[in-house]
Amino acid sequence: MGKNRGELWTKFMDYYSAVFADGALTEREKSLIALAVAHTVQCPYCIDAYTKASLEKGADLDQMTEAVHVANAIRGGSSLVHGVQMRNVATRLGM
Amino acid sequence: MPSLLSIRHPLASTAEQHAMLERLAVPEFDHTLERHGLARLETLPIEVLQINVGKLCNQTCAHCHVDAGPDRTESMTRDTAERVIEALRRHPIPKLDITGGAPELNPSFRYLVEEARALGRHVIDRCNLTVLLIRSQADLAEFLARHRVEIVASLPSFRSAGTNAQRGDGVFEKSIEALRRLNALGYGREPGLSLSLVHNPVGAFLPGNQASLERDYRRELMSRHGVAFNNLYTMTNMPISRFLEFLERSGNLERYLDLLVASFNPGAVAGVMCRTHLSIGWDGTLYDCDFNQMLDLPVGNGGPRTLGDLLAWGTDLRRTIVTARHCYGCTAGAGSSCGGTVAD
Numbered sequence: 402m403g404k405n406r407g408e409l410w411t412k413f414m415d416y417y418s419a420v421f422a423d424g425a426l427t428e429r430e431k432s433l434i435a436l437a438v439a440h441t442v443q444c445p446y447c448i449d450a451y452t453k454a455s456l457e458k459g460a461d462l463d464q465m466t467e468a469v470h471v472a473n474a475i476r477g478g479s480s481l482v483h484g485v486q487m488r489n490v491a492t493r494l495g496m
Numbered sequence: 497m498p499s500l501l502s503i504r505h506p507l508a509s510t511a512e513q514h515a516m517l518e519r520l521a522v523p524e525f526d527h528t529l530e531r532h533g534l535a536r537l538e539t540l541p542i543e544v545l546q547i548n549v550g551k552l553c554n555q556t557c558a559h560c561h562v563d564a565g566p567d568r569t570e571s572m573t574r575d576t577a578e579r580v581i582e583a584l585r586r587h588p589i590p591k592l593d594i595t596g597g598a599p600e601l602n603p604s605f606r607y608l609v610e611e612a613r614a615l616g617r618h619v620i621d622r623c624n625l626t627v628l629l630i631r632s633q634a635d636l637a638e639f640l641a642r643h644r645v646e647i648v649a650s651l652p653s654f655r656s657a658g659t660n661a662q663r664g665d666g667v668f669e670k671s672i673e674a675l676r677r678l679n680a681l682g683y684g685r686e687p688g689l690s691l692s693l694v695h696n697p698v699g700a701f702l703p704g705n706q707a708s709l710e711r712d713y714r715r716e717l718m719s720r721h722g723v724a725f726n727n728l729y730t731m732t733n734m735p736i737s738r739f740l741e742f743l744e745r746s747g748n749l750e751r752y753l754d755l756l757v758a759s760f761n762p763g764a765v766a767g768v769m770c771r772t773h774l775s776i777g778w779d780g781t782l783y784d785c786d787f788n789q790m791l792d793l794p795v796g797n798g799g800p801r802t803l804g805d806l807l808a809w810g811t812d813l814r815r816t817i818v819t820a821r822h823c824y825g826c827t828a829g830a831g832s833s834c835g836g837t838v839a840d
Contacts, residue, residue, distance in 0.1 A: 411768065428708040458704035459712060461658045 429458040436465055449462040497556040497664070499626055500741060505743045510792040516744065517735065517821040522753050525823040532762045534541070537817035539784075539799075543772040544620075546593040547572070547580055550603040550778040556623055557650075557663045559650040559696055561790050566595040571597075572778040576803065577604035578777060579836045581611040581688065583806045587813070589774070595622040595786060595835065601706040607788075613643045620646045622834075625674040637674075641681040646690040648729070649675070649835070654716040658698040667743055675723045692727040694836075700748035700831050702759060703730035720730040729836030734787050734825040757826035764831030767838030770817045776803060784817045786834075789824070793818045806833055 403410030423430050432455040439447035446468050500508040507513055526536055548768045551568035553560075554684050560747060572580075583586035584592060584597035599605055612619050622638060626635050640647060651671055675691075678684065684691035698810060707826040718724040733739045735753060743749040774795075775783040780803035783789040799815030800806045831838035 419625065423705065423708040425709070427712050428705050429712050434632055453701060454704075456699060457701050459658075459695065459709050461653060461698070463655075463657055 423443060427458075429455070429460050432458050433460055433464060433468045437468040440472040483485050497558070497565075499551075499556060499563045499567055499683055500738060501506075501563055501566045504566070505741065507737065510790070511652045513736060513740055513791060514820070517753070520753050520821070521749060522757055522821050522824070524819060525819040528757070528760055531766065532760075532765075534762060537765070537819060539814050539817065540771045542587070542589050542774050544591045544593050544594060544769075544774075544834075545580075545584060545589045545776065546773050546786060547608070547776045548595050548606065548778060548789055549597065549608070551597045551600050551762075552794055553597040553624065554627055555598070555631060555664055555667065557624075557738070558742060559662055559733050559739040561599060561734050561739060561787060563605070563737045563790075568597065570778050571602055572604060572675065572780075574604050574607070574788060576778070576780045577602075577608055579780065579803045579807060581615070583732060583776075584612060584615055585782050586715075586807060587811065588720075589617070589794065591618045591620060592680050593620040593622065593773075598624050599625045600627050600633060606639060609643050613645075616778070617780075618646065619643065619812055623647050623649045625649045625651070625722055626669040628674040628677060637677050637681055638682075640784075641683065641689060642686050646692070646696060647678065647683060648692045649674075651693045651713075652696045654713045654720075662696065662698045673723050675725070676721070679722075679724055680810050681725060684726055688726075691725045692729055693704060694706060695728055695730045696733055700733075700746065700752045701741060702732060703832075706730040706830065715809070724840075726772065726808075727836070729834075730830075730832070731827045731834075731836065732828055732832035734791050734822055736822055750762065753824070756828045759826055759828035759830060760824060761831060761839055764827045764829075764837075764839040767831060767833070767839075768823075768826045769833035769835070770826075772778065773834075774806075774813060780804070782806060784815075787822055788818055788820075791818060791820065791822065800801070 421428065432451055436455050437453040439451050515566045529536060550566045550571035551562055552571055553564035554566060556565040579802035594608060627633055643821050651659060652662045656668040659671065678691055695703060695709055706728060709730060713728050735743060743752050769783040773785055774788050775789050777783060777789050782795045782801055784795055794800050795815060796818050799813060800809045826832050830840065
């Protein structure tokens, strides 16, 4: 992607590196967030990359599993909460 | 878990370990230095005399490059320990770094500490923490504090699962108890009582950013266990002995060696510890580092080869370092040494 409009690629990569650097959150915490998001967007490359990154940065399998459950809870929860929309329509149309 | 030697595993033989590493398509370390325009490794003035007093240990860790354990009997004698002190007397090396095995289980450990401190040298004890809880070592922590010995202790994770997976069931809980005991004596809290922790990856990957991991360790150990410490050192697992056996058994050998080679950092070369260390084995043989010691690669290239040579040697300890394929472990990523990373 950097072969055309290389400056955009460079800007993105600089930003990407800055996002994952140690800050108010540690690199381990950011890797766990990335791992959860990777499962939400179901990106197999991201899952591989952030499984490895999480291990390298000191996370263990319990923590990584919890992160995936957080992703799952948000996804499942958001489906459930959209049930309100279903209920509203059904209530409006029903007797 | 028994040692590789006790189950007569082929990898208990250093010749077999060398053969396994040489079968891989890994370039020779010195060729890689040359390809990056770097000279072969030469020593700087020696700052640390590191002695491995033996392979006896109360633990049998899964990654141990020494293949140490309760079933090992190799141990430095009092006579050799006295010659180590004599060598310190003759050579102005500022630090004595004592490792093992569990070095405290050697009968000459306290003699070495007392004599080295009397010579005004800084002493480091590479401690597995659980040894402090052994009944026969009940006064060990007080002894170390009294002599202002720096403690460098292994704790691969601030959580139980990772630590116990690498070091054995229940080791994390005992380690926390030992750390609390050290904190109560002032370790990790008072000047002159330095307590550092060592993080090794719990698997076939490189360690993460040392400073970031230190923040995690500091916050988690204090908030969950009330434990304080001074520094965290990250160390790369070396493809030697039990970690080599793990790599082979788990199908990770080739990938891990490729990772070490691909992560070669020319900026880490200048700071590798062998340039400022001299390592002595339990039997008085000299090595460039503890890893070379475990691979039976003694000092060559013009340096003293035994403790006897060292006693007769002048003050010039310069030599060219003996290298092999395991050396990529110290130059991968941010580099790795007994004092943690060596480059950005």
